[in-house]
Amino acid sequence: MKRVLALVTAGLVLSSCQSLFSPSYQSSLKPSDNPQTVEEVQKNDPRAQMGAREHPRIVASYGGEYHDDKTERLVARIAGALTAVSENPQQSYRITILNSPAINAFALPGGYLYVTRGLLALANDASEVAAVLSHEMGHVTANHGIERQRREEAEVIASRVVAEVLSSDLAGKQALARGKLRLAAFSRQQELQADVIGVRMLGEAGYDPYASPRFLDSMAAYARFTSADPDSDQSLDFLSSHPNTPQRIELAKRHARAFGQEGQVGDKGRDWFLNGIDGLLYGDSPQEGYVRGNTFLHGTLGIRFDVPEGFQIDNKVEAVLATGPGEMAIRFDGVADPKQTSLANYLTSGWVAGLVPETVRETEINGLPAATARATADKWDFDVTVIRVGQQIFRFLTAVPKGSAQLDSVANVLRTSFRKMTPQEISALKPLRVRVVTTKPDDTVASLAARMMGTDRKLELFRVINAMSATATIQPGQRVKIISE
Numbered sequence: 001m002k003r004v005l006a007l008v009t010a011g012l013v014l015s016s017c018q019s020l021f022s023p024s025y026q027s028s029l030k031p032s033d034n035p036q037t038v039e040e041v042q043k044n045d046p047r048a049q050m051g052a053r054e055h056p057r058i059v060a061s062y063g064g065e066y067h068d069d070k071t072e073r074l075v076a077r078i079a080g081a082l083t084a085v086s087e088n089p090q091q092s093y094r095i096t097i098l099n100s101p102a103i104n105a106f107a108l109p110g111g112y113l114y115v116t117r118g119l120l121a122l123a124n125d126a127s128e129v130a131a132v133l134s135h136e137m138g139h140v141t142a143n144h145g146i147e148r149q150r151r152e153e154a155e156v157i158a159s160r161v162v163a164e165v166l167s168s169d170l171a172g173k174q175a176l177a178r179g180k181l182r183l184a185a186f187s188r189q190q191e192l193q194a195d196v197i198g199v200r201m202l203g204e205a206g207y208d209p210y211a212s213p214r215f216l217d218s219m220a221a222y223a224r225f226t227s228a229d230p231d232s233d234q235s236l237d238f239l240s241s242h243p244n245t246p247q248r249i250e251l252a253k254r255h256a257r258a259f260g261q262e263g264q265v266g267d268k269g270r271d272w273f274l275n276g277i278d279g280l281l282y283g284d285s286p287q288e289g290y291v292r293g294n295t296f297l298h299g300t301l302g303i304r305f306d307v308p309e310g311f312q313i314d315n316k317v318e319a320v321l322a323t324g325p326g327e328m329a330i331r332f333d334g335v336a337d338p339k340q341t342s343l344a345n346y347l348t349s350g351w352v353a354g355l356v357p358e359t360v361r362e363t364e365i366n367g368l369p370a371a372t373a374r375a376t377a378d379k380w381d382f383d384v385t386v387i388r389v390g391q392q393i394f395r396f397l398t399a400v401p402k403g404s405a406q407l408d409s410v411a412n413v414l415r416t417s418f419r420k421m422t423p424q425e426i427s428a429l430k431p432l433r434v435r436v437v438t439t440k441p442d443d444t445v446a447s448l449a450a451r452m453m454g455t456d457r458k459l460e461l462f463r464v465i466n467a468m469s470a471t472a473t474i475q476p477g478q479r480v481k482i483i484s485e
Contacts, residue, residue, distance in 0.1 A: 049110070052110070052112075054108050054112075055094075055096075055108070055112055058096075058098075058108075058114060059096065059098065060317075061317065062098035062099065062100040062102070062114075062116065062317070063098070063099040063100050063285060063287070063288060063317050064098075064099045064287075065096055065097065065098065065099060066097040066098060066099035066100075066117045066281065067097075068097075068279075068280070068281075070275075070276055070279070071097060071117070071120065071276060071277065071280060072097065073276070074120075074126075074272075074273065074276030074277065075095055075097060075115060075120075075129070076095065077126075077272075078126050078129050078130050078133060078269075079093060079095055079113065079133055079137075081130070081205040081206065081207070082130060082133060082134050082137060082201050082202075082205050083137075084205070085201050085204040085205045086137055086201060091111050091137075092111050093111040093112075093113050093137070094111060094112050094113065095113045095114075095115070096112070096113070096114050096115075097114075097115055097116070097117055097120070098114055098115070098116045098117065099117060099281075099285055100116045100117065100118055100317075101116070101117070101118040101121075101282070101283050101284065102116050102118050102119075103116065103118050103119045103122055103219055103222060104116045104118070104119060105119055105132045105133065105136055106136060107136035107137065113133060113136055113137070115129070115132065115133065117280060117281060117282075119132065120277055120280060121277065121280055121282050121434050121465065121481075122218055122219070122222055122464075122465060123215060123218070123273070123277075124218070124270065124273075124274075124466065124467050124481075125208075125211070125268040125269050125270040125273050125274075126207065126267075126268065126269025126270070126272065126273040127202065127207040127208040127211035127267065127268045127269055128211045128214060128215040128218070129273070130202055130205065130207045130211065130269075131198060131199075131202055131207075131211040131212035131214075131215055132212075132215065134197070134198035134199075134201040134202050134205075135197075135198035135212070136198075137197070137198070137201065138197030138198045138201070198212065199212060199252050199255040199256050200255065202256075203256065203258070203259035203265075206267050207267060207268070207269065208265070208267065208268045209255070209256035209258075209259045209265065210252075210253065210256045210262045210263075211268070212249075212252045212256075213249040213252050213253055214467070216248075216249055217467075218464070218467050221464050221467075222464050222465075225457070225460055225461060225464050226312075270479075271479070274436045274479055274481070275436070277434050277436070277481075278434065278435065278436040279433050279434065279435070280433060280434040281431055281432075281433055282431075282432045282433055282434050282454070282483050283431075283432050283454055283483075284315045284431075284432075285431065286299065286300070286431055287300070288315055288317065289301070289315060289320070290315075290429060290431070290432075291313045291315050291454075292454060293455070293456050294306050294307050294308070294309065294311065294313070295307075295417075296313055296315070296320055296332070297421065297425075297429055299421065299426045299429045301334070301389075301392070302389075302420050302421045302426060303389060303394065303418065303419070303420060303421060304417075304418070304419060304421050304425070305332070305414055305417045305418040305419075306413060306414075306417035307322045307324075307330060307413065307414065308324060308409070308410055308413045310324050310325050311323065311324035311328075311330065312324070318333070319331050319332060319333040320332040320333070324410070326400070326401065326404065326406070327400075327401055328398075328399065328400045328401075328404070328406065328410060329398075329399045330396065330397070330398050330399075330410070330414065331395075331396070331397040331399075332394070332395065332396050332397075332414075333394075333395055334392050334393065334394045334395065335392070335393050335395070336391060336392060336393075337388070337391055337392065337393045338391050340388075340391070341393075343362060343369060343370065343371035343386050343388060343393070344360050344362050344371050346371070346386060346393060347360050347371050347373045347384060347386060348360060348373075352373070352375050352382075352384055352397075353375070353377055354375040354376050354377035354382070355373055355374075355375045355384070356373065356374045356375060356376065357373075359372075359373045359374040360372075360373045361373070365385075365387055365415050365416070365418055365419075366416075366418065366419040366420075368387050368388060368389060368418075368419075368420070369387070369388045370385060370386060370387040370388070370415070371385070371386050372384065372385045372386075372411075372415075376402070378402075379401060379402050380399045380400065380401065380402055381399070381400055381401075381402050381403070381404065381407055382397060382398060382399050382407075383396070383397075383398040383407055383408075383410075383411035384396070384397055384398075385398075385411060385414065385415055387418055389420065394418070396411070396414050396415075396418075398410050398411045398414065430485040431485070432453055432454045432483050432484065432485060433483070433484065433485065434465075434481050434482075434483065435481070435482050435483070435484050436479055436480070436481055437479070437480060437481075437482055438477060438478070438479050439474050439475065439476055439477065439478045439479075439480060440476060441476045443474060443476070444473075444474065445459070445462065445463070445468070445472070445473060445474055446459065448462060448474070448480060448482060449461075449462035449463075449482075451482050451484060452482055452483050452484070453483055453484045453485060454483055455483070461483070462480075462482065465481050465483070466480050466481055
């Protein structure tokens with residue numbers, strides 16, 4: 001957030017509320033000429049300087065900051081209660097809501113805390129978000145970031161600032177597994193220590209101390225939903241910085257029992273949390289374009305295209321990625337070309353490794369100038385298609401295992417479906433949002449799920465975002481989340 005959330009002990013703020021309403025009250029207090037801002041507190045703190053260096057990279061990697069007064073107040077309220085019971089109440093925090101549909105929260109040295117709007121949308125009460133933030137605050141108060149910094153050079157950490165807890169695309173998984181786009185992981189001992197600190201903070205702040213294992217279950221369910229292959233190994237979906245293991249869940253429950261029995265202690269903060277996320281942007285932001293089923297649409301660029309059936313689109317900041325059966329993958333992005341370079345020359349300019357020059361062909365796609373070519377590298381065959389729209393060149397890279405007969409059919413779907421959007425299509429394109437509704441007597445899980453937008457698997461996603469089991473039912477007057485415009 002650009003407005004830094006300076007978290008202070010509530011007692012200092014509320015100590016004289018009653019006298020402020022007296023007509024005869026005359027304040028003897030004057031604004032300070034040298035106020036203690038977060039910047040002032042952290043000015044000479046080497047840990048804060050470390051976090052400050054990484055902050056711009058993280059914000060850029062996650063699509064910028066998400067600004068919404070109601071949501072910012074919600075996160076500030078949750079974090080404020082935790083700060084008051086932290087092991088270092090003097091620690092100031094900078095809390096940033098990242099404009100990303102990814103499910104993530106993390107911390108940097110010096111009190112830099114981050115939570116994505118995707119995580120807020122998946123959570124079902126304040127205690128679940130508090131569980132995530134208290135865990136990250138535990139890393140800060142235990143100085144885990146400093147210990148990690150000693151083990152790795154700053155440049156290495158800077159190159160790994162993007163760490164998504166959940167990632168469904170093959171290319172993304174491979175890159176994350178190689179460590180090229182990972183935030184350097186905390187050690188297992190540090191994770192367990194942060195778990196213990198977090199559960200204690202939850203209980204002492206009055207939140208439900210059992211929220212942590214509950215939300216880990218929700219994240220696991222979401223990972224299964226977003227996986228292109230629901231039966232595949234999910235180990236890469238949860239990075240080692242936030243491993244989801246039975247041992248961690250049992251440890252969290254054991255420490256939570258110090259505050260009482262599950263379901264009988266602590267406040268979940270469900271109603272005021274749902275009020276705070278009602279209207280929250282869900283999924284892709286307008287600046288990055290939208291995914292609707294098998295179609296990608298970008299109103300600002302005025303373009304759209306389809307991927308084949310069986311493929312799943314993942315709209316990243318740097319590119320649109322899609323993965324399909326048989327290890328097939330698609331990458332789509334765009335580059336500026338104010339010089340109007342010949343598309344055939346552009347294809348052979350050196351940006352595609354393994355390009356086969358004799359396969360370059362200039363063509364036209366839905367009235368737009370285009371060119372295609374083939375490339376080969378290691379175990380893969382590629383189709384490369386570039387299309388010009390104004391001063392932009394849009395690029396499709398389709399990869400299939402070497403020798404696969406499906407390269408032509410996959411690339412052809414992309415080519416034939418790529419076109420400019422009509423003004424009517426652009427004006428009708430609206431972002432999806434979280435909508436909180438109160439169930440009526442004739443509502444059912446199926447009827448509410450039918451109102452979901454942005455997915456073909458409406459019933460599955462409805463159950464996941466509301467943390468409902470496959471057999472759960474609803475009662476009149478219950479508040480649930482749906483995704484709609």
